[in-house]
Amino acid sequence: MSDITLNTAPAAPATAAPPARKRARMPAMVIFAIIWLALMLLTAFAADLISPYSYTALDLRNRLTPPIGLGGEWVHPLGTDELGRDVLSRLIQSVRMSLLIAFGATVIGAVLGVSLGFLAAHFRGLVEQAVLALVDFQAAMPFLILALSVLAFFGNSLPLFICLLGLHGWERYARIARGLAVSAGAQGYAAAVRQLGASPWRVYGRHVLPNIASTLIVSMTLAFPEIILLESGLSFLGLGVQPPMTSLGNMVGYGREYLTRAPWILLAPSTVIVLTTLSVSLLGDWLRDRLDPTLR
Amino acid sequence: MFRFLGLRLARALLTLALVVTFAFVVLRLSGDPALLIMSADAPPEAIAAFRESWGLNDPLWQQYLRYFTAIFRGDLGQSMRDGRPAIELVAERIPATLALTLPALLIKIGLGIPAGVYAALHRNSFADRAVMLLAVAGFTVPSFVLGLVLVLVFAVTLGWLPSGGQESWRHAILPVITLGIGGAAVLARFTRSAMLEVLGQPYMRTALAKGVPWHVAVRRHALPNAAIPTVTIVGFMVGSLLAGAVVVESVFSWPGVGRLLVVAVANRDLAVVQCILLLVAATMVTANLVVDLLYGALDPRLRVAPKGATA
Numbered sequence: 311m312s313d314i315t316l317n318t319a320p321a322a323p324a325t326a327a328p329p330a331r332k333r334a335r336m337p338a339m340v341i342f343a344i345i346w347l348a349l350m351l352l353t354a355f356a357a358d359l360i361s362p363y364s365y366t367a368l369d370l371r372n373r374l375t376p377p378i379g380l381g382g383e384w385v386h387p388l389g390t391d392e393l394g395r396d397v398l399s400r401l402i403q404s405v406r407m408s409l410l411i412a413f414g415a416t417v418i419g420a421v422l423g424v425s426l427g428f429l430a431a432h433f434r435g436l437v438e439q440a441v442l443a444l445v446d447f448q449a450a451m452p453f454l455i456l457a458l459s460v461l462a463f464f465g466n467s468l469p470l471f472i473c474l475l476g477l478h479g480w481e482r483y484a485r486i487a488r489g490l491a492v493s494a495g496a497q498g499y500a501a502a503v504r505q506l507g508a509s510p511w512r513v514y515g516r517h518v519l520p521n522i523a524s525t526l527i528v529s530m531t532l533a534f535p536e537i538i539l540l541e542s543g544l545s546f547l548g549l550g551v552q553p554p555m556t557s558l559g560n561m562v563g564y565g566r567e568y569l570t571r572a573p574w575i576l577l578a579p580s581t582v583i584v585l586t587t588l589s590v591s592l593l594g595d596w597l598r599d600r601l602d603p604t605l606r
Numbered sequence: 607m608f609r610f611l612g613l614r615l616a617r618a619l620l621t622l623a624l625v626v627t628f629a630f631v632v633l634r635l636s637g638d639p640a641l642l643i644m645s646a647d648a649p650p651e652a653i654a655a656f657r658e659s660w661g662l663n664d665p666l667w668q669q670y671l672r673y674f675t676a677i678f679r680g681d682l683g684q685s686m687r688d689g690r691p692a693i694e695l696v697a698e699r700i701p702a703t704l705a706l707t708l709p710a711l712l713i714k715i716g717l718g719i720p721a722g723v724y725a726a727l728h729r730n731s732f733a734d735r736a737v738m739l740l741a742v743a744g745f746t747v748p749s750f751v752l753g754l755v756l757v758l759v760f761a762v763t764l765g766w767l768p769s770g771g772q773e774s775w776r777h778a779i780l781p782v783i784t785l786g787i788g789g790a791a792v793l794a795r796f797t798r799s800a801m802l803e804v805l806g807q808p809y810m811r812t813a814l815a816k817g818v819p820w821h822v823a824v825r826r827h828a829l830p831n832a833a834i835p836t837v838t839i840v841g842f843m844v845g846s847l848l849a850g851a852v853v854v855e856s857v858f859s860w861p862g863v864g865r866l867l868v869v870a871v872a873n874r875d876l877a878v879v880q881c882i883l884l885l886v887a888a889t890m891v892t893a894n895l896v897v898d899l900l901y902g903a904l905d906p907r908l909r910v911a912p913k914g915a916t917a
Contacts, residue, residue, distance in 0.1 A: 446617065462871040464632075543750060546750045546853065547856055549872065562750060569762065576754060583751060588743065595742075
């Protein structure tokens with residue numbers, strides 16, 4: 311793929327004060343998104359405290375009981391699956407697992423991408439060409455196929471799975487970091503600190519990085535929902551998170567067997583996936599519009 | 607122009623070589639293929655014979671070279687499970703996949719691009735908001751959720767359409783819709799932002815200022831310029847015709863390439879996985895090359911000054 315999008319844009323961070331904008335009211339959708347995400351984070355952190363049951367506990371007398379609203383009772387607010395496991399408890403565990411994976415993978419992707427981008431910008435020449443060739447390679451392949459091949463070759467384990475998803479999107483960070491670091495190098499401040507004798511670590515870590523942080527944060531919020539979708543897709547196919555662990559996609563793939571008899575097993579995690587990705591996307595779009603018009 | 611094309615071609619070949627190397631490295635890193643295929647308690651003689659017949663005792667660079675030349679001749683190895691050539695297994699699945707992805711591509715283009723252009727031309731109108739909301743929803747709803755909800759509504763509840771399998775064209779309706787809607791949303795979003803960017807350009811103001819009617823300005827100046835980023839995305843979609851339906855094929859138990867890939871991954875049938883990987887890479891690279899050619903056709907600047915394109 312050609313890199314026409316970001317590199318050619320004059321990515322110089324605005325040194326003059328941006329035109330004074332009226333402080334727009336936060337749209338209702340964004341407020342909703344923030345509330346939902348806060349709820350999800352809370353769920354993830356307090357998973358063990360708020361689960362009514364253990365997510366593996368069987369209740370064989372109450373198999374496939376429907377949720378409240380479909381004739382169920384408060385004993386199992388979201389119903390149970392065919393082994394009598396409480397759907398709500400499983401959902402809470404799954405939220406924790408999916409968010410953990412998505413956070414881990416996003417951070418890995420960002421760190422990897424930014425490091426490679428800075429390396430390319432610092433050394434130029436052959437290193438830069440190698441990084442750009444890798445970026446091209448990554449951008450040219452559908453990530454799902456690459457991920458599936460790696461899983462086929464290496465088998466599956468949770469740390470490997472997180473690292474693998476961390477490879478998603480690193481090329482975007484690398485492009486952004488390289489582009490912005492190159493243009494920062496041409497500006498006074500980076501040259502000034504270098505003249506003062508700062509090491510490259512200091513120049514990039516303490517001076518360039520903070521200057522491009524807002525762009526990177528926006529990219530991370532845009533990549534986060536994609537990683538949730540990837541994780542849930544792979545787990546849905548049975549190739550991601552493996553039982554007895556559970557994740558949102560895992561629950562959907564599993565609930566699919568009971569689509570006709572007990573659709574709630576599948577609908578509960580599906581709703582959570584959709585609302586979460588939607589919220590992060592809305593928040594990301596809004597942040598991008600506020601913080602970084604160059605990414606539009 | 608030739609310089610531009612030559613560079614692009616070299617890049618495409620380099621990408622393919624990288625994919626082949628990736629497959630080889632990952633294959634070797636993943637452990638001893640002999641132990642992977644044979645069970646761990648197989649007799650040592652059998653393992654030795656297996657290693658000999660697959661050439662696993664040779665130095666690594668020889669294996670790499672042999673691997674490369676074999677692929678060059680179109681020999682992608684046999685399925686390690688049933689012994690048939692991997693390429694045959696994959697090739698017989700391709701028509702089924704295309705039967706889903708080609709109609710879906712038409713939906714994506716036919717729905718996504720007009721919606722995006724319309725939304726951009728009527729910015730902040732009700733239609734624009736509606737299109738954008740739908741586009742965000744289409745992007746955030748994973749394809750398996752969309753597919754399963756469609757099954758729940760149209761197959762389970764209403765009983766209008768079959769929920770899976772490949773017996774007639776009616777079986778293809780739900781998977782095609784599932785694939786098409788998601789892609790159309792992505793395309794609409796992209797087209798809209800490309801159009802908005804172009805509409806804000808000085809040349810649009812110039813055209814309008816010199817008295818060119820709005821619709822002519824849009825047709826002559828805005829659309830061709832906005833086409834460039836859009837063509838990139840469409841190219842990516844064309845490139846993933848073969849591999850873009852992995853999840854959807856699984857939802858609807860459609861016997862295409864994607865389903866084969868999932869089964870092969872679950873069984874760790876490495877030859878088949880590799881074959882699909884290379885095939886997808888080749889289609890993707892070809893599609894990108896065609897997109898580059900289209901850039902040349904769409905944007906005269908690239909023909910005159912190839913330096914700008916290679917930056």
